[in-house]
Each structure stands twice: as C-alpha cells, then as structure tokens.
Amino acid sequence: MPEIGLVDVAMRVEEALANRRCDPVAPPINEGVLADRLASYDFAGARPLSAVIDDMLSMLRTYAVRSDHPRYFGLFNPPALPAAIAGDLVGAAINPQLAVWSHAPAAAEIERKLLHLFGALVWPDIQAAGTFTSGGTEANQTALLAALARRYPGWADHGLPNGDRRPAIYASTASHLAWVKLARMTGLGADAVRLVPAEKGLAMRGRALSEMIAADDGFEPVLVVATAGTTGHGSIDDIAGIVEVGRKHHAWTHVDAAWAGAALLHPKRRHWLAGIGQADSVTIDPHKWLSVPMGAGLFLARDWAPLAAAFAVSTSYMPSRSHERRDAYIHSVQWSRRFIGGKLFTALATLGLPGYRALIDRAVCLADRLRAGLAANRWKLMNDTPLPLVCFVPDEGDDDTVRAIEARVVASGQAWISTVRLGERLVLRACITSYESGEADVDALLDALHEARLQC
Numbered sequence: 001m002p003e004i005g006l007v008d009v010a011m012r013v014e015e016a017l018a019n020r021r022c023d024p025v026a027p028p029i030n031e032g033v034l035a036d037r038l039a040s041y042d043f044a045g046a047r048p049l050s051a052v053i054d055d056m057l058s059m060l061r062t063y064a065v066r067s068d069h070p071r072y073f074g075l076f077n078p079p080a081l082p083a084a085i086a087g088d089l090v091g092a093a094i095n096p097q098l099a100v101w102s103h104a105p106a107a108a109e110i111e112r113k114l115l116h117l118f119g120a121l122v123w124p125d126i127q128a129a130g131t132f133t134s135g136g137t138e139a140n141q142t143a144l145l146a147a148l149a150r151r152y153p154g155w156a157d158h159g160l161p162n163g164d165r166r167p168a169i170y171a172s173t174a175s176h177l178a179w180v181k182l183a184r185m186t187g188l189g190a191d192a193v194r195l196v197p198a199e200k201g202l203a204m205r206g207r208a209l210s211e212m213i214a215a216d217d218g219f220e221p222v223l224v225v226a227t228a229g230t231t232g233h234g235s236i237d238d239i240a241g242i243v244e245v246g247r248k249h250h251a252w253t254h255v256d257a258a259w260a261g262a263a264l265l266h267p268k269r270r271h272w273l274a275g276i277g278q279a280d281s282v283t284i285d286p287h288k289w290l291s292v293p294m295g296a297g298l299f300l301a302r303d304w305a306p307l308a309a310a311f312a313v314s315t316s317y318m319p320s321r322s323h324e325r326r327d328a329y330i331h332s333v334q335w336s337r338r339f340i341g342g343k344l345f346t347a348l349a350t351l352g353l354p355g356y357r358a359l360i361d362r363a364v365c366l367a368d369r370l371r372a373g374l375a376a377n378r379w380k381l382m383n384d385t386p387l388p389l390v391c392f393v394p395d396e397g398d399d400d401t402v403r404a405i406e407a408r409v410v411a412s413g414q415a416w417i418s419t420v421r422l423g424e425r426l427v428l429r430a431c432i433t434s435y436e437s438g439e440a441d442v443d444a445l446l447d448a449l450h451e452a453r454l455q456c
C-alpha cells in the first residue's frame with residue numbers, strides 16, 4: 001500500500017493548479033537535465049508515492065509548453081475543469097469496463113444520457129446513435145468506417161471492392177489532417193483524401209466541393225466532410241451546402257465539429273453550425289472546448305445500423321450481447337473501454353448548461369477584446385470567425401517579421417502564440433483556450449506583441 005493516500009495526492013494536484021498562473025508559459029527546455037532526472041529512475045526498488053508524485057508534478061510543470069496556462073493562446077488544448085478531473089479520478093478508481101452494457105450499466109447509462117443530450121442538439125427528432133471515443137481522430141475514423149460499411153455492403157467481410165473508381169474522402173484544404181492518417185489506416189491511401197480548396201484559404205463551400213467531385217475521374221466520394229472550426233483559422237465550412245452535395249453523390253456526410261461542437265450547448269451560438277442536423281454523423285471533442293481531460297471524443301450518428309455493420313463481431317467469451325443496449329464493443333473501434341463520459345458528466349452536472357454557456361461566452365468576449373486591441377494598434381486582422389481564434393499580422397513586414405514577433409512573444413515568457421499559413425501569408429495566431437484566461441491576460445498578450453514588434 002502507498003504511504004500516502006489519494007487525499008494527499010489531490011492536495012498536491014490542487015496546489016499545482018492554484019499556482020500554475022505563476023509558472024512560465026513556455027519555459028526553455030533543458031533536455032539534458034530532464035534526461036538526468038529520468039535516469040535516476042532505475043525501478044530497482046520501491047519509492048514513496050509522495051516523492052514520485054512531487055517529482056512528476058515538478059517535471060510536468062517544468063518541461064512543457066504549458067497549454068494549461070491562462071496565457072497559452074495556442075492550439076485548442078484547454079486545462080481540465082476541476083469537476084472533470086474529479087470525474088476522471090472516480091472513473092480511474094472504479095475502472096468500469098464499458099465493452100458490454102451488462103458489465104457496467106451505470107457507467108453505460110451515464111454515457112448514453114450524454115449521447116442523447118448531444119444527439120438531440122444535432123437531430124431534435126430522433127434518438128441518436130454513437131459512442132464516446134478517445135478523441136476526434138477516433139470519432140472521425142468511426143465516421144469513415146461507417147461510411148465504407150454503408151456504401152459497400154460486402155466491405156466488412158471481403159474488403160474494398162476492385163471497382164474502377166477508388167473510394168475517396170472529400171474535405172477542405174483547411175481540414176484536420178487526421179483524415180490522411182485515417183485514409184492510410186483503412187487502406188485507402190493518403191491520396192484518397194481529396195482536399196477541396198477553401199475559399200480565401202478559409203471556409204469550404206458546397207460549390208467548390210461539387211466542382212472537385214465532377215473533375216475527379218477515378219474517385220468515388222464515400223465520405224464528405226464539413227469542418228466546423230478549423231484548427232488553423234477557426235473557420236466554419238458551408239455545412240448545409242456541403243451536405244447537400246454529399247447526399248447528391250450518395251456519400252456519407254460528416255461534420256467534424258471537434259472544437260466548435262461545444263457551441264451546440266449554447267442557444268444563441270448554435271446557429272454557427274447551421275445545417276449540422278442534415279449530416280449523417282458528427283464529431284465533438286469534449287477534451288477541447290468542454291475542457292475535460294484528454295482523451296475524450298464523442299461520435300454521434302443518426303442510426304446504429306452502419307455502426308453494427310462496421311464493428312459487429314461475435315465471440316463466445318464475451319458476456320451475452322444486448323442489441324437493445326447497444327453494447328459498445330460491437331458498435332465502436334475500442335474493445336476494453338475506459339469510462340470517458342464520466343468526466344463530462346461531472347463537469348456538466350456541476351456547471352450546468354448555464355455554466356458551460358458562460359464559459360463559451362467568456363472566450364468569445366475575450367477574443368473580441370483581443371481583436372479590438374489589435375485593430376486599435378496597427379495590427380491587421382486576417383480571419384473572420386465567430387470562434388475565439390484571431391489571425392493577424394503587423395501592418396508592415398513580411399513572413400520573417402511574423403516569425404520574429406512570434407519568437408519574441410514566446411521567449412518573453414508572457415504568453416504563447418503560434419503562426420499559421422493563411423493563403424500566401426504567414427500570420428500570427430492566438431486562440432483563447434483556457435477558462436481561466438481573463439481580460440488582464442489578453443492585455444498582457446497585447447503588451448507582449450507591442451514590445452515584440454518594436455524590437456523587430
């Protein structure tokens with residue numbers, strides 16, 4: 001047994017959370033020192049848990065870009081809400097096995113309740129199918145496998161047909177390149193991901209998709225993807241237009257709303273995702289804007305049949321299956337399953353829907369503050385999105401200037417931002433990700449940018 005209990009660990013964790021604002025956002029990493037610290041672990045004997053936890057917390061706090069920091073304005077990796085951390089801890093402690101409903105009815109029903117809640121926001125008139133996943137990549141993979149199962153009824157047993165036209169995925173040039181990995185994993189090959197030009201480098205329209213499909217001899221559109229909230233620029237594709245084109249071609253239509261899907265919880269912001277209810281399936285990542293610990297994805301679909309077609313198997317050693325209960329192992333990629341929904345359940349139950357709406361509003365308002373501060377100080381805004389992601393450039397200078405400003409801001413230790421290509425240009429990119437970020441943090445970023453520009 002450990003010499004300290006979990007209460008002591010929790011206290012250490014709580015202290016780390018309380019102090020993270022004081023830690024540097026992106027400390028310079030000394031890999032040699034890190035290697036030495038790890039070299040001291042030869043696992044030859046036992047160490048006290050307190051010492052190991054202290055050391056691990058110290059290493060994680062020191063050797064990392066601190067995406068949990070309120071002045072991290074980077075990719076969408078928010079810090080986890082305390083209630084969600086607590087839910088994850090309980091899930092880890094009891095460790096329910098969700099492969100079959102009958103082994104963990106409570107956990108399975110909690111997940112099902114959440115699935116129905118999000119499903120009803122997408123398709124108010126039906127009870128949605130779907131599963132929790134490790135993240136957006138697995139949710140998108142589920143969409144691809146369901147699409148193949150529906151399009152080629154023999155595929156699940158005999159593999160891809162040898163037709164003249166290769167099965168293809170259509171998504172925008174600004175989509176998440178998880179699609180490339182998924183195309184490889186399914187044997188389609190990376191060039192079966194047909195990247196449709198996004199308008200002005202941002203959102204993809206139905207018309208562009210239609211033109212590309214028409215020009216694409218030799219490819220059969222099996223899956224058509226609209227991205228709601230691109231990683232680079234936060235743009236939202238023309239969901240309704242894309243779904244319409246996809247349907248015309250009998251493709252499975254999917255909305256990758258890994259990040260922006262959280263807006264479904266907000267009645268005043270839901271219209272950002274107009275048209276989502278026409279799609280066959282949706283990806284939402286609770287580990288993005290819903291701020292639960294990684295990994296937590298959610299795959300939603302209109303119906304269970306394509307999932308069963310893609311995943312159902314039968315073994316004598318598994319407890320008896322229940323079609324009624326939709327055993328997860330025969331409707332999803334995973335077999336043994338962690339209780340992923342538990343951390344979302346505790347977060348949602350403690351914040352309530354109004355709490356999540358406030359969290360979303362807060363990020364949107366902070367991004368507006370950042371835009372206003374930039375526009376008032378000779379920065380040029382480069383993207384147009386309701387999401388809290390701001391792309392901008394100084395009013396003078398080229399890509400090298402942009403790179404130099406990014407490097408100076410990061411080196412200042414005041415904030416973390418990044419750069420991204422937008423059409424021909426490299427632009428600075430700042431995304432509000434932390435529920436702890438406040439106006440003073442945005443103002444500190446503006447100050448750091450101002451200083452950096454003076455020096456470049």
Ligand SMILES: *Cc1c(COP(=O)(O)O)cnc(C)c1O
Binds near residue numbers: 176227229256259297
């Ligand atoms: C983050 C993201 C993904 C990948 O999801 P993971 O959770 O990182 O696997 C896919 N698509 C979009 C739009 C994303 O934002």
